[in-house]
Amino acid sequence: MIVITAPTGNIGRSLLPLLLDAGAPVRVVARDPARLPEAVRDRVEVVTGSHGDPATVDRAFAGARAVFWLVPPDASRTPEQAYLDFTRPAARAFTTHGVTHVVGVSALGRGTPLAARAGLVTTSLAVDDLIAATGVAYRALANPSFFENLLDDLDSIRDHGVLTDTAPADHPVPLVATADIATAAAHLLLTPTWTGVDTVPVPGPELLSPHDLAHQMTTTLGRPVRYHRDSLDDLRTTLLTHGLNPAFVDAMVEMKAAKSHGLDAGTTPSPSGTTFAQWCAEVLKPAVDAR
Structure with missing residues (x-):
């Protein structure tokens, strides 16, 4: 069992x-x-x-x-x-x-x-x-x-053509x-x-920067998508306004900071797996079209 x-x-x-x-x-x-x-x-x-x-x-x-x-x-x-x-x-x-x-x-x-x-x-x-x-x-x-974390930004991507995160715009990292x-x-x-x-x-088959993500979204959705980088302080303020536990918020911000400083760097991409282009076509675009 x-x-x-x-x-x-x-x-x-x-x-x-x-x-x-x-x-x-x-x-x-x-x-x-x-x-x-x-x-x-x-x-x-x-x-x-x-x-x-x-x-x-x-x-x-x-x-x-x-x-x-x-x-x-x-x-x-x-x-x-x-x-x-x-x-x-x-x-x-x-x-x-x-x-x-x-x-x-x-x-x-x-x-x-x-x-x-x-x-x-x-x-x-x-x-x-x-x-x-x-x-x-x-x-x-x-x-x-995860690619799926990007769906948290679905309304912004659909309504304003903006993808937001705290990562450096040209910093390629693995996603899965x-x-x-x-x-x-x-x-x-x-x-x-x-x-x-x-x-x-389980690193996924590509290293992708936020600019790469926005470019692929633009291609798949057929509409412009640009990347906006938030500060960690802005992220903390936004999360706290949603009533989240302050210690949990601090841990989320600390995780984001570590990733921006290379926590996931040095990871070798997998020889197989779902590409971001595939995911955008199979998951992101249907989600955008359904809203």
Whole structure:
């Protein structure tokens, strides 16, 4: 039995059909099972609840061989509460129920000087350490920023032709489609011959600067898109006006600063995967047209 957490998120939605089409028995943990895609709803076991709840993970992990672990960011809490405290019940349940293999969603940067002060990335790496300490065979999928994060700027891109971030305009970095993370996770979950603890980079096939992103958006959407660089102080102010936890906001800003200073630099692109042009055509343009 393979247990999937966050099955209705971007990665989970792509991962589920890959496992089911391979004939794997799958159990999912979902707060709202009605949000599961209809195509898979009747093909999986469902445990209703939060995978940060001890009773829920006890039910979900009973008899499970492997778990796909993803912490859903909760900006109403501190990073330690949102990531580490959320994961502790699952870490205990891995041991209690004899789970042997865990695949988790993590971040690039381990072993670099910037990783110690990289905000949410630092906390994500601490989650990896927490899981690894349980004794399970563990693979941390180390990802850069997701293409899908750009959808947070969808209204600005559509209405004003402006993509906004805090990164240097001509600074090329890796980015990845969540579908490629799902593919990497499926491979590991379906072939559990690996042992020990390790990191598996999932960097995407290209290095792209914000100017590159805006140029490709312009080409795909058939309308001008330009890049605007916000300051970190502006970002902090904007996030705080939305009522987010101040410590979580600080960690987000610290992560952005670390990425701007090269946290993800030096990563070799993958020889395969979704290009940004493909993602723009298959995901961004339909989203823009649907608004």
